[in-house]
Amino acid sequence: MSEAASSTYKVRFDENNQEFSIIGSMRPQYVEELDSCIRLMETSIAKVKGTVYVNVKRLVRLNNLAFHVLANLLVKACAERPDLKISVITSSVVGWSTRKFSALREISPNIVIEQYDSAFYPGQTFLEEGGFIPVLRTQTKMTWQHEKAILPQHGMREGLTIADICCGIGDFAVLLHKEFQPARLVALDHSKSSLAYARKVAADFGIQGIEYIYGDASEMLLDEGQFDFVTCRHSLQVFDRPELILRELYRICKPGGRVYITNEKNSHCLGEPRAESIQWTYNEVAKLWAHFNMDIELGPKSRRYMTEAGFEDIRIESFMVTNLDGDPQNFADIIQSWEDVYAGQMSVQRGDSAEFNEKFRRGFQDHIFAALHPKGYAGWPVWVASGRKPQ
Known part of the structure; x- marks a missing residue:
């Protein structure tokens, strides 16, 4: 398990599940504030074969600067590695995340958006x-x-x-x-x-x-x-x-x-x-x-x-x-x-x-x-x- 953190958010990578999680509130003023997150995501994706899961179920806030940095990184990874699949896991509880990340599907066919709780509550x-x-x-x-x-x-x-x-x-x-x-x-x-x-x-x-x-x-x-x-x-x-x-x-x-x-x-x-x-x-x-x-x-x-x-x-x-x-x-x-x-x-x-x-x-x-x-x-x-x- 690899981790990085700021005062408002945490990121971690679970190599066993090939899952990269972002938790908290990500609202930087400058791109440089995301350096540790970017490095961890890049090194994590480099280790993955098949599908990497990007878990944003508990990412409660995300400003446009942070979204564009994350989006560019994911799209670039798919462009450089056609074998790579990226599954972004959202939750209906944080309603905006599904809408926002769904835009990535139009940019790269290798990126899919899964609303996690639509399947988790079968009854x-x-x-x-x-x-x-x-x-x-x-x-x-x-x-x-x-x-x-x-x-x-x-x-x-x-x-x-x-x-x-x-x-x-x-x-x-x-x-x-x-x-x-x-x-x-x-x-x-x-x-x-x-x-x-x-x-x-x-x-x-x-x-x-x-x-x-x-x-x-x-x-x-x-x-x-x-x-x-x-x-x-x-x-x-x-x-x-x-x-x-x-x-x-x-x-x-x-x-x-x-x-x-x-x-x-x-x-x-x-x-x-x-x-x-x-x-x-x-x-x-x-x-x-x-x-x-x-x-x-x-x-x-x-x-x-x-x-x-x-x-x-x-x-x-x-x-x-x-x-x-x-x-x-x-x-x-x-x-x-x-x-x-x-x-x-x-x-x-x-x-x-x-x-x-x-x-x-x-x-x-x-x-x-x-x-x-x-x-x-x-x-x-x-x-x-x-x-x-x-x-």
Whole structure:
């Protein structure tokens, strides 16, 4: 790994991945201020065979002088080496970068622009549908009565600086704000529609003090080591590379602070009566998610992921959300929404047969039957894990 830095930006080259990264704000007044960056980029490109990746996902500012220097260097490299391919990796979070660097495609056919997060969030479109929002709120309402008691056992208390990453529609952040009165609360998500809804809910409830931020959880534009407590709920299971999210959660957490995550193991959903049909359907749910590079079985794997991310004092437990946690119809509504998304969208997109889908749907309906049966029991398990960032 080779690096160079100024007071406002860092550049580094990872030879194993052939990736040159620029992080921070690059706004020089004179070309000479970029000398160390230029030298590192030139020597890095000289070592590369095939494709070199230029990662600007966390380049938050770039003036015209710096852009022209970088652009000329990349175009020149392609002209001198026709065998060389350059892939510029941008992010939708820094919207201008895709537009600006796309101009290079017209100059050199060997330069391509890839918007990284368009492929990184394979399940996001399934979970952003407007009709799913009321169900997400119901889910949080039912899990909160468990988590409210569990959170203090994992280090939550009043007056902390908190980040809620992948905050979704923001209802959990609102509950944290009301219950634990943080000194600061940042809520970040990659969905603009979810954040818009979250801001509306906070305004409707008259809540001030939650900072809503649009951002990529795997490449956050947040300074490192600034939060006492970082939460990320039901989200690692949605991403095809959860270790990248955990790396960022670790980075923004203060030394001695804690990161708190929740995830599921859907194949452990249960119900009586009609247990066999229910079990079959949720085993198939796990396979369906895996088809879309998501892991709804991640819950019990949390300890391994947190250990590999470098956390210590890892605490893990599970709780069961059931039809007895208040109104059984709330539980039934959650299951109906799962059927609508999993059987109505994901299974169809995978190309499953009508016969499969009929049996698939029957398991969800049997779960609802168990939830609403006067003698029935229905459950949905959630795993909680937290780890401390070493001092």
